[in-house]
Amino acid sequence: MTTMAARPEYRLLAELEAAYDGLVDSTEGLVATWRASRGAAWAFPQGVVDADWLHAVLMDFWYQDGQDGRSTRSHVGLVAADAAVMEQAARVNAAKQAFAALLARIREQAPSLIPEIKAVLPFRHPGLHGHLSGSGLARLHLKQCWRALPLAPAPVARVRLAWYASGRSIKRLTVRDAEQRLLALDTEAPHVRIQLRKLAGLPADEPLAQVQPQAPLMRANLFFRDPLPDGHARRAMNVALPLFVPSEDGRLPDHNQPPPGPPERRTRARRRDERLEEAPLLPSLRIYRYRN
Template sequence: MAVSATLLSEIEDAFDAMSNSLRLFDERLYQSSLSISLPWVKEPGLQKQIARELYNDLWHKDHQDGRKTTTNYGLVGANESLIVAAKHLNHHKARLKTAIANLKKSELPQLHEHLHKRSIALANSLNQTGLARLHLKQCYRQIPLLESRPDSVRFSWYSSGRSIRKLSVEEAMGRLLKLDISQPHIQIQLEKLSALHQATPLAQIQQQVPVIRANFSWKTTDNHWQRQARNCPLPILIPLNEGDTLPEHNILPTEPPEQRNRALRSDSKIDPTPFLSSLRIHLYRN
């Protein structure tokens, strides 16, 4: 399936702009003498090197699951020029994300029987531009930064448990057809799904992966606290002047605490037994 030269050119231009802004950001970080704290990096002399590697990590590694991203947390002291460079980089990351989204939706059909062709077309297009090994999620994610230095930062492992997405029979069929339909267990599920009325609602249940969350606190002039929280898969840029110290912060264990796999409540509207086990899709109870 052909993809227009215009869309490919937009991706190439966006990637080049993102790469150039990343190079400038990296140079300014390399030149910085401000404090860095990456609690999982035990050797102080490696803190800046590891931070730079994290920010520059854009490509798939061998055997890396494309759905997963590398994660590390911490604080990086940043002067004004580094903050400005980070904002420019974030702008171009967003521009690249938009360009690839345009490629996905503009010229490729949306019907479920062609979904597999869409992914092949996208892969072929990225091969043409030399970007097939690009880890898109790691390219898109923004450099986290603050506009002012907080008085304290508290990191925590956070999980919202599970997400429940309502699907139609047609949507479920499209997802099932993307699997290996030569397999007997997929054929059985296709037969089960085909027997449902088209208006039957379905629920796809997805366990959420724990993420690192940062809670920032600023002490106000009237002796109260202003607070802010966000997910931070990368070290956060903290505005500092020469001689300033990083805010007080805690150290996280390297692994999230064990989560209990909570069963669906007995009064849930969702049948706890998966209807399509390969896709974690359940029926709603009558």
């Protein structure tokens, strides 16, 4: 007789628990290593910050009351990192990658475990979870666990931060792609059946577009002291978490103070939107036809 612990899905759960422990332990190690380095740190919009701030934002694995499950909280900042700190930050990203890979396997092989994962993992580290009970932060936000730390690949002369508000992303789909997405919904629902009939009337080779609204994000333009091996002297990175920049003297590169909020008008997506019909073909999936 197969015991519960021997069932494949519970072996996956045990592996994920170990991966979560590794993620927490490596993150604690990163904060401790940076604290000992006495490097500088700056956060937007607070200004100069310390290791307690870094610990709080790197361990922000939780939902807030009313938070959309598809969204994540941003913690924009810069952290001066010596070689030991950069090495430990790379270990954290490796732990995050391992956690994400196991989670993807579980979603594919045993998706019914996901609610249990969110309920069980927080209690593995009572010090992290204890102060959250009753505060609306006791549910684990899996994406906030595995999103990677941004790491500058070389010493940076200056950083320019700017809001990027594209408004929406547009993903090209085939008719078959759209059909598969519709079939994953409740096909007994009248509105889904109507959309399937609409789709059936299209040529199989007609391209479609799925539109996804995007929240504004902060982008960092890095200007390196010396060109990278590929010859580039600058690079742009999205920075939803603190950016670690190599710095042996513990000082931060020159950086700007971006505006407190994103621009009200979106800029680049408009031209792509104008190629789409005004009304969605499949409202349930935000899928549009291209204009003729």
